[in-house]
Amino acid sequence: MPEHHCSLCHIEIDGLSVSRGGQTLLHDVSMHIHCGQLTVLIGQNGAGKTTLIRALLGELPHGGVIRHVDDHGRDIPHLRTGYVPQHLLFDREMPVTVEDFLAAAFTRRPVWTGVSRKTRARVREALMAVEAADLAQRPLGRCSGGEIQRVLLALALNPAPDLLVLDEPVSGVDQNGLKMFLDTVLRLKETHHLAILLVSHDLRLVREYADHVVLLDKTVLCQGAAEAVFATPAFDAVFGQGREDK
Amino acid sequence: MMQTIYAVMDALLPLEALEFSFMKNALLAILLLTPLLGLLGTMAVNQQMAFFSDALGHSALTGIGLGIVLGVSSDLVSMLVFGVVWAILICRIRQTGSASTDTIISVFSSTSIAAGLLILSRGGGFAKYSSLLIGDVLAVTPSDLGLLLCALVIGIVLWVVMYNSLLLSSINASLARSRGVRTRLTECAFVVLVAVAVMLAIKWVGVLLINAMLILPAAAGRNLARNSRQHALWSVIIALVCGVAGLLSAYAWDTSAGAAIVLYAAACYGISLGARHLMGR
Numbered sequence: 001m002p003e004h005h006c007s008l009c010h011i012e013i014d015g016l017s018v019s020r021g022g023q024t025l026l027h028d029v030s031m032h033i034h035c036g037q038l039t040v041l042i043g044q045n046g047a048g049k050t051t052l053i054r055a056l057l058g059e060l061p062h063g064g065v066i067r068h069v070d071d072h073g074r075d076i077p078h079l080r081t082g083y084v085p086q087h088l089l090f091d092r093e094m095p096v097t098v099e100d101f102l103a104a105a106f107t108r109r110p111v112w113t114g115v116s117r118k119t120r121a122r123v124r125e126a127l128m129a130v131e132a133a134d135l136a137q138r139p140l141g142r143c144s145g146g147e148i149q150r151v152l153l154a155l156a157l158n159p160a161p162d163l164l165v166l167d168e169p170v171s172g173v174d175q176n177g178l179k180m181f182l183d184t185v186l187r188l189k190e191t192h193h194l195a196i197l198l199v200s201h202d203l204r205l206v207r208e209y210a211d212h213v214v215l216l217d218k219t220v221l222c223q224g225a226a227e228a229v230f231a232t233p234a235f236d237a238v239f240g241q242g243r244e245d246k
Numbered sequence: 247m248m249q250t251i252y253a254v255m256d257a258l259l260p261l262e263a264l265e266f267s268f269m270k271n272a273l274l275a276i277l278l279l280t281p282l283l284g285l286l287g288t289m290a291v292n293q294q295m296a297f298f299s300d301a302l303g304h305s306a307l308t309g310i311g312l313g314i315v316l317g318v319s320s321d322l323v324s325m326l327v328f329g330v331v332w333a334i335l336i337c338r339i340r341q342t343g344s345a346s347t348d349t350i351i352s353v354f355s356s357t358s359i360a361a362g363l364l365i366l367s368r369g370g371g372f373a374k375y376s377s378l379l380i381g382d383v384l385a386v387t388p389s390d391l392g393l394l395l396c397a398l399v400i401g402i403v404l405w406v407v408m409y410n411s412l413l414l415s416s417i418n419a420s421l422a423r424s425r426g427v428r429t430r431l432t433e434c435a436f437v438v439l440v441a442v443a444v445m446l447a448i449k450w451v452g453v454l455l456i457n458a459m460l461i462l463p464a465a466a467g468r469n470l471a472r473n474s475r476q477h478a479l480w481s482v483i484i485a486l487v488c489g490v491a492g493l494l495s496a497y498a499w500d501t502s503a504g505a506a507i508v509l510y511a512a513a514c515y516g517i518s519l520g521a522r523h524l525m526g527r
Contacts, residue, residue, distance in 0.1 A: 057424050083424040090417045094292045095471035101417065103410075104474075105425055110409035112288070112478035139472060140417070152421070 009071045010034040011056075011079075011163060011195060016064035018051050025051045028219050029064070033163065035195045038186070040206050040226075042199075043216035044238055049199045050086070052216065053167055056197070057083060068162070079163055082156030086167040086199075088148060092141030098151050099123050099136040105155055126154040130184050149181050157188065164188070166198045182209060203230070203239070248388045263497045268384050272450075272503065275386040276489035278394040279447050280459070282401045284485030286440050287464030288477050289409075293416050295440075297348065298336060300457040301355035302441055305332040306448045307362025307378065315365060325445045332358065333441035337434050381452030383493065383503045397446050404439055412436050413474070451504045459504075462511035463488065469518035484514050 016029040026048045033039045041049045055062040068076040096111075102123045103115045115123070120136075127133045132150040135143060143151065156164060166185070186209065188194055200206050206213060207226045214223040221234040229235055248267075255270050264270055290299050306325050309332075313324020332354070339350050366375045414422035415429040422429050440460070448456050467480030492507030499506070 054420070057420065059420060059423060081424055083421055085418050085421050088418050091292055091294060093468065095468055095473060095477045096292070096413065096417075097473040100474045101413070104413045105410070108410065110406050111413065111474045112285070112409055113406070114475045137472075155421075 009069055012065070012067040012069055013056075014065045014067070016052070016055060016062055016066065018048070018055055018060055018062045020060075024218065026055070026062075026218055029216070031214050031220055031223060033195050033197050034212070035162075036189060036193045037211040038189055038196045038198060038209055039212045039214065040198045040200050040210040041214050041216055042201075042203070042206060042229075043221075047217045047238075049216055050167060053083075053165055053197070053199065056163075056165065057081060076162075080159065080161045082161030082164045084149065084152045084156050084164075084166045087145075088140075088152075090140070094139070094141055096140050097136065098127070098132075098138050098140055098143065101140050101151065102126060102155055102158075106158065122158075126158045127151070129157065130154045131180065146176070146178065146181065150184070153181065153184065160192065162195065164194050164196045166196065168199045168201065178205075261494070263494050268386075269493075269497060271386045271388065271391060272383045272493055273490065274391050275383055275394055275450055276493050276507075277486065278391065278398050279450065280463075280485035280489035281482045282398050282443050283447065283460050284463045284467075284482040285402070285405055285478055286436075286443055287460045287462075287485070288467065288474075288481050289412055289416070289436065290440060290460055291464040291468055296457065296461045297351055298340070298437075299440055299444065299460050301336065301351050301358070302329065302333055302437075303444055303448065303453050303456040304355050304362075305329055305358040306445060306453055307366065307375075308332075308358040309362075309445070310375070310378065311362045311365030322445070322449070325448065326442060329441040329445040330438050333437045334434055337437040341430060341433065377452075378448070379453050380502050381448065381450050381455065381504045383450040386450060394446060397443065401439060401443060404435070408432055408435055408439075451507075452502075455504045455508050458508040458511065459485070462508065462515055466511065466515040466518040469515075469522040484511065488514060 011033040013029055013031050013033070016026060017024070018026040029052060031039075041052065043049055051060065054060045056066065068079045070076050099115055099120065100111045103109075103119045104111045106122055106126075107116070107119050109116060109119070123136060124133055127136055127150075130150040130153050132147065132154060135147055135151060138147075140148070140151070153166075164185070182205065185196060185198075189196055198210075207230065210226050212223065213226045213229040215221045215229055215232075215235055215238060217238060221238065222229055222232045251274070252267060252270050255264060255273070264273065290296065305328060309325035309328030310321050312328055313321060316324070318324040336351060336354055339354075340347055363372065366372050411422065411427045411429075411432045414425065414427055415432055419429045444456055444460065447459065451459055463485035464477070464481040466484050467477050470480045471477035488507050488510035492510050493503045495510075496503035496506040
């Protein structure tokens with residue numbers, strides 16, 4: 001994969017709010033997501049983590065401001081976002097290979113007419129970058145949780161994004177798969193200077209990997225370095241005393 | 247034009263059954279219709295829309311009924327318009343992601359049958375519409391064939407344009423949207439395409455069996471295929487072979503062509519299940 005430095009410097013979220021059906025899902029969320037950093041969102045189920053991601057992806061109407069700012073403080077109109085969803089809910093018996101799936105996203109030629117040699121090479125290259133080249137001909141439904149995560153990561157990284165959003169990619173993935181996945185993500189953080197936003201439940205991993213931690217419960221309760229966030233009363237209130245030792 | 251086609255058919259297929267021009271027309275109709283249904287079926291099966299397309303077929307009755315009430319002279323036009331509107335309506339309901347989509351589709355399906363029957367059976371006259379239920383492919387005329395040819399060409403063009411987007415949306419809508427796919431539009435376009443294909447086919451195949459023509463070849467193909475290309479290929483081949491075999495058998499047995507085609511397709515499905523088992527998948 002070619003060396004890539006994104007033009008983005010950081011994403012500013014200021015006073016973001018989302019309501020639906022008269023219910024406030026998020027209010028007054030303000031935070032920055034910086035390039036070259038792994039920002040991790042933590043919080044209980046229903047704290048609004050996925051809602052925040054969907055607002056960032058432009059899928060939900062929201063109040064407040066989301067700005068994409070470059071090195072010189074100027075707005076970037078089109079942010080390239082790579083998104084790895086929490087899970088794929090699809091028919092596992094579907095005769096669609098990993099190659100079909102990636103080719104459908106990479107090219108306009110309908111995959112039911114086959115995949116061209118050029119696209120095949122591109123798919124292979126994308127899969128190699130996440131150490132999954134052997135998966136190309138595997139039906140998508142026959143991939144394990146960890147394998148699907150890597151395929152999704154390969155997709156999210158092509159074309160090279162400014163912001164990589166990973167929604168709880170750790171659930172349903174075995175420890176080996178998880179370590180491989182996070183190592184790949186961390187390598188990308190270094191080589192591509194990506195801004196990465198990760199939703200995670202695994203506090204041990206958060207402590208090990210995160211550059212910036214944001215504790216969310218409808219709004220930002222606290223944020224900062226992992227150690228600092230884990231030491232706050234707000235963290236204890238959400239996760240209970242002693243949870244940080246896990 | 248038709249004479250040339252007939253002459254070519256006589257030369258290529260010197261079968262006794264194809265002596266009559268109505269049989270030639272029927273065969274041409276099958277050759278035009280089944281590949282389109284076979285292709286569209288692959289996605290209908292992958293998206294678990296079999297029930298949905300069944301409800302769509304039933305709406306043809308209401309379409310014709312409303313056409314009569316409103317004084318629309320062409321059955322086809324009223325079926326098409328109503329079918330498309332109905333399709334978009336059910337599609338929007340599917341998109342709300344309600345857990346009881348299944349129930350809602352069932353309500354739609356039975357409502358459309360009841361409304362259609364209510365109008366068409368007024369004055370005890372449903373008998374003249376009963377051919378709609380089982381269809382009659384032997385009644386195809388050369389101008390119908392022109393329409394089916396247009397539908398096949400337009401259908402394939404649209405299928406080329408929308409397939410990748412549709413595949414991505416069917417795997418994960420948020421992911422597809424993050425890559426610039428307009429998922430709702432794509433899904434609705436697909437459903438409308440299915441509606442048009444179903445409405446064009448219904449007169450020849452019948453309300454009762456149209457869904458089987460859409461679903462069975464694709465379901466059988468799915469058991470044999472490993473990737474999207476093989477799925478499309480198997481589905482189209484099975485649809486074509488069953489279509490032709492069904493038509494010729496129906497002629498020999500003097501029975502409904504639609505029924506024979508569907509039984510062949512059902513047999514293919516059974517065989518494909520066995521093959522899948524043997525392949526250890």
